[in-house]
Amino acid sequence: xxxxxxxxxxxxxxxxxxxxxxxxxxxxxxxxxxxxxxxxxxxxxxxxxxxxxxxxxxxxxxxxxxxxxxxxxxxxxxxxxxxxxxxxxxxxxxxxxxxxxxxxxxxxxxxxxxxxxxxxxxxxxxxxxxxxxxxxxxxxxxxxxxxxxxxxxxxxxxxxxxxxxxxxxxxxxxxxxxxxxxxxxxxxxxxxxxxxxxxxxxxxxxxxxxxxxxxxxxxxxxxxxxxxxxxxxxxxxxxxxxxxxxxxxxxxxxxxxxxxxxxxxxxxxxxxxxxxxxxxxxxxxxxxxxxxxxxxxxxxxxxxxxxxxxxxxxxxxxxxxxxxxxxxxxxxxxxxxxxxxxxxxxxxxxxxxxxxxxxxxxxxxxxxxxxxxxxxxxxxxxxxxxxxxxxxxxxxxxxxxxxxxxxxxxxxxxxxxxxxxxxxxxxxxxxxxxxxxxxxxxxxxxxxxxxxxxxxxxxxxxxxxxxxxxxxxxxxxxxxxxxxxxxxxxxxxxxxxxxxxxxxxxxxxxxxxxxxxxxxxxxxxxxxxx
Ligand code: ADP
Ligand code: ZN
Numbered sequence: 001x002x003x004x005x006x007x008x009x010x011x012x013x014x015x016x017x018x019x020x021x022x023x024x025x026x027x028x029x030x031x032x033x034x035x036x037x038x039x040x041x042x043x044x045x046x047x048x049x050x051x052x053x054x055x056x057x058x059x060x061x062x063x064x065x066x067x068x069x070x071x072x073x074x075x076x077x078x079x080x081x082x083x084x085x086x087x088x089x090x091x092x093x094x095x096x097x098x099x100x101x102x103x104x105x106x107x108x109x110x111x112x113x114x115x116x117x118x119x120x121x122x123x124x125x126x127x128x129x130x131x132x133x134x135x136x137x138x139x140x141x142x143x144x145x146x147x148x149x150x151x152x153x154x155x156x157x158x159x160x161x162x163x164x165x166x167x168x169x170x171x172x173x174x175x176x177x178x179x180x181x182x183x184x185x186x187x188x189x190x191x192x193x194x195x196x197x198x199x200x201x202x203x204x205x206x207x208x209x210x211x212x213x214x215x216x217x218x219x220x221x222x223x224x225x226x227x228x229x230x231x232x233x234x235x236x237x238x239x240x241x242x243x244x245x246x247x248x249x250x251x252x253x254x255x256x257x258x259x260x261x262x263x264x265x266x267x268x269x270x271x272x273x274x275x276x277x278x279x280x281x282x283x284x285x286x287x288x289x290x291x292x293x294x295x296x297x298x299x300x301x302x303x304x305x306x307x308x309x310x311x312x313x314x315x316x317x318x319x320x321x322x323x324x325x326x327x328x329x330x331x332x333x334x335x336x337x338x339x340x341x342x343x344x345x346x347x348x349x350x351x352x353x354x355x356x357x358x359x360x361x362x363x364x365x366x367x368x369x370x371x372x373x374x375x376x377x378x379x380x381x382x383x384x385x386x387x388x389x390x391x392x393x394x395x396x397x398x399x400x401x402x403x404x405x406x407x408x409x410x411x412x413x414x415x416x417x418x419x420x421x422x423x424x425x426x427x428x429x430x431x432x433x434x435x436x437x438x439x440x441x442x443x444x445x446x447x448x449x450x451x452x453x454x455x456x457x458x459x460x461x462x463x464x465x466x467x468x469x470x471x472x473x474x475x476x477x478x479x480x481x482x483x484x485x486x487x488x489x490x491x492x493x494x495x496x497x498x499x500x501x502x503x504x505x506x507x508x509x510x511x512x513x514x515x516x517x518x519x520x521x522x523x524x525x526x527x528x529x530x
Contacts, residue, residue, distance in 0.1 A: 042201035050330030057144035066139030094120035148179035238307035245313035271395035308407030314345035413514030
């Protein structure tokens with residue numbers, strides 16, 4: 001199936017934009033990037049998700065002589081991408097492991113005959129000598145390296161096959177290369193340039209601000225119910241993505257929403273390929289479908305009218321959070337990024353890191369990622385300013401995030417922190433049994449639970465000294481101390497423990513300002529999931 005050839009080699013970029021893609025104007029940054037690559041320059045492009053990266057290599061591929069070779073890790077999406085291009089009359093095809101031998105031979109022959117505008121390749125393909133010979137035997141207009149952050153060993157998406165892409169430059173020194181990513185801190189940015197041998201490339205950095213996305217981070221009480229409230233009050237009938245950490249919570253959440261009258265479909269790696277494909281297709285094609293997914297879902301999904309992205313569990317890094325929330329509102333219309341975050345998230349993620357495989361350096365890195373994410377959750381300043389600062393960009397308080405709209409009250413939590421830490425200290429000295437946050441809070445508020453009585457903890461001098469705060473407020477105190485490293489959880493039992501930094505609080509050498517916990521939302525009647 002070969003689409004009719006378009007003769008575009010004499011046209012300029014704006015003509016291609018109109019004639020092929022049907023758009024009137026370039027978006028911010030696109031023209032400069034396209035002109036630079038058309039002229040044969042190398043480029044490193046940082047643009048947020050939805051910014052319009054694809055055109056930055058598709059148009060030069062059409063304008064330049066030969067085939068644009070696109071390296072992408074998104075094998076599952078190549079067929080869709082190629083279909084979409086063909087529908088526009090672009091001669092596109094792909095080579096990956098999903099093709100059988102005969103199909104591959106056809107694609108290869110089309111490429112050699114110079115009848116392809118774009119050829120998508122999985123990164124592992126390029127390592128094969130046979131693929132390299134194939135490319136030698138044809139005419140390559142440019143190399144586009146999509147999702148270029150996958151080359152970063154420090155990032156969250158590392159793919160070893162990407163390291164081999166540094167060889168492109170040696171073997172084909174005259175072919176321009178354009179690397180694109182939506183996620184990079186200034187440090188990963190430099191790393192991409194070095195590892196891909198793009199030292200001389202021009203860097204194009206678009207603003208990472210997504211003004212139409214409203215960022216909100218809420219304390220997690222009853223996450224499923226909070227989510228339903230959000231969907232009913234603000235997003236009735238809207239398409240959206242709900243992210244959960246585990247497969248089982250994906251299933252339970254999808255069932256819960258369905259039981260409450262919302263079209264919600266699960267998506268995770270444990271489902272068979274057929275179900276995944278069906279659910280993804282329904283999400284893309286039908287109106288108002290909510291997909292409940294692990295992070296396995298979404299990379300490269302192009303659905304412009306996703307009105308909300310909700311996280312029921314804390315993402316492991318700010319990069320991940322930004323990328324996932326970035327799937328909302330690609331059409332530029334108002335959208336919501338909502339995250340429910342609680343004490344248990346901190347405990348769970350710290351535990352995951354402590355027990356993860358890999359060396360200490362790896363654990364330290366993950367720990368830093370988590371710390372930045374926690375800082376974003378606990379900030380009393382504009383979320384957007386904090387988010388942009390993470391990516392090395394400046395911003396002004398936005399008026400379109402929860403902290404701007406309802407500035408959180410802060411309070412002096414120094415005494416509360418001292419009470420809590422000294423209780424942890426007492427229990428630690430007993431060494432009889434492991435005690436988690438719940439038990440520590442019971443002691444502070446003076447609750448005589450069977451466990452408190454069993455261990456004579458109602459006789460401790462700290463018993464009841466925290467009755468001025470509610471259990472919910474105490475959970476907020478524990479969470480904020482954990483987030484700042486003033487308290488730790490032991491990975492095995494979830495026991496609270498002091499850190500080196502705790503001492504400065506106990507010795508009254510530092511103040512501990514805290515964010516006040518908002519009131520819990522009112523109860524509404526909801527169906528229970530089956
Ligand atoms: P990214 O890869 O940066 O996430 P895409 O390349 O998928 O973004 O583009 C996001 C959406 O914006 C797509 O639906 C695309 O067709 C559209 N788009 C890109 N450039 C333009 C433009 N100049 N005018 C209008 N729409 C555009
Ligand atoms: Zn703001």
